Amino acid sequence: MDPRKSGSAGVPRSARSGDAVHVAGVILALCVGVWYSQALEVSVGKVHFVEAMNGSTVLLPCTYSSCIGIKNLYFSWHYNKNGTMDKMCDGVIPAEGIEPHVRILWPRVEFIGSSKTTNISILLWNVTFDDEGEYTCFARNPKEKNRNHSAIFTLIVVDELKEVDNTVTIIILSVVGGIIGLIIVIMVLKALVLFIIRKVQEKNKECLVSSSGIDNTENGLSKAENKATPKA
Numbered sequence: 001m002d003p004r005k006s007g008s009a010g011v012p013r014s015a016r017s018g019d020a021v022h023v024a025g026v027i028l029a030l031c032v033g034v035w036y037s038q039a040l041e042v043s044v045g046k047v048h049f050v051e052a053m054n055g056s057t058v059l060l061p062c063t064y065s066s067c068i069g070i071k072n073l074y075f076s077w078h079y080n081k082n083g084t085m086d087k088m089c090d091g092v093i094p095a096e097g098i099e100p101h102v103r104i105l106w107p108r109v110e111f112i113g114s115s116k117t118t119n120i121s122i123l124l125w126n127v128t129f130d131d132e133g134e135y136t137c138f139a140r141n142p143k144e145k146n147r148n149h150s151a152i153f154t155l156i157v158v159d160e161l162k163e164v165d166n167t168v169t170i171i172i173l174s175v176v177g178g179i180i181g182l183i184i185v186i187m188v189l190k191a192l193v194l195f196i197i198r199k200v201q202e203k204n205k206e207c208l209v210s211s212s213g214i215d216n217t218e219n220g221l222s223k224a225e226n227k228a229t230p231k232a
């Protein structure tokens with residue numbers, strides 16, 4: 001019983017180690033596969049476009065990641081205007097953690113990346129409608145036979161009047177709604193005031209009646225008193 005138990009206990013152990021070997025093999029295969037296909041990866045993030053108001057400043061995001069490390073990584077940004085690729089900036093990152101020297105070849109471009117965060121994003125200042133289009137982030141790592149990697153980010157420029165129109169319609173709607181509400185309130189108030197006036201008038205009539213009655217009695221009393229005083 002005991003040896004069997006130890007044996008049965010040993011089987012899962014060997015199975016576990018087999019799994020570990022299997023997992024390690026898969027990881028190795030993945031890494032080799034990655035090394036051959038995607039040693040360097042360039043990404044603009046999950047969202048591949050941005051909508052920006054004309055006149056605003058936009059971030060064109062791009063990051064790289066490398067499985068095998070980088071050496072003299074060349075990167076650039078291009079603006080694709082109907083087929084032609086205009087270079088906006090480029091630079092070389094000598095090694096991981098060493099900041100690149102960046103050449104700016106395009107107006108209103110500022111490099112804000114950092115090799116410490118493998119970030120090669122740029123800012124485009126004061127965008128105009130002419131800036132609309134596709135921006136390509138490009139990187140090439142000599143460590144992997146100058147294979148080219150790129151990612152495309154799209155910029156959509158919108159007029160700020162769009163939102164102004166919205167606010168104007170919201171203002172108009174709220175004003176109209178307010179006026180309608182005010183009219184309703186005024187009508188209700190008017191009805192209430194008329195009702196109160198009517199009630200007050202009715203009360204006044206009653207008061208007049210009662211007061212005249214009191215007056216009569218008072219007069220009567222006074223008359224009686226007057227009549228009584230001379231008698232006394």
Ligand SMILES: *[C@@H]1O[C@H](CO)[C@@H](O)[C@H](O)[C@H]1NC(C)=O
Nearest residue numbers: 053054055056158159160161
């Ligand atoms: C945005 O574009 C409109 C229309 O071309 C223009 O009138 C407006 O001044 C622009 N806004 C900015 C901030 O440049």
Ligand SMILES: *[C@@H]1O[C@H](CO)[C@@H](O)[C@H](O)[C@H]1NC(C)=O
Nearest residue numbers: 080081082083084086130133
């Ligand atoms: C290409 O760009 C030029 C200006 O750079 C413009 O005049 C022309 O209409 C564009 N062509 C197309 C097909 O968009």
Ligand SMILES: *[C@@H]1O[C@H](CO)[C@@H](O)[C@H](O)[C@H]1NC(C)=O
Nearest residue numbers: 055107108109110124125126
């Ligand atoms: C962007 O526009 C502002 C105001 O119009 C100006 O002061 C600034 O210098 C511009 N920036 C660039 C990089 O053109």
Ligand SMILES: *[C@@H]1O[C@H](CO)[C@@H](O)[C@H](O)[C@H]1NC(C)=O
Nearest residue numbers: 059061062063112113119121
């Ligand atoms: C890259 O750096 C800029 C400036 O520090 C930052 O705004 C941006 O979020 C960074 N992008 C990524 C993907 O980390």
Ligand SMILES: *[C@@H]1O[C@H](CO)[C@@H](O)[C@H](O)[C@H]1NC(C)=O
Nearest residue numbers: 138140144145146147148149
């Ligand atoms: C990478 O792109 C450059 C042009 O930007 C080209 O000269 C080079 O041949 C490309 N390399 C590969 C491996 O495709």
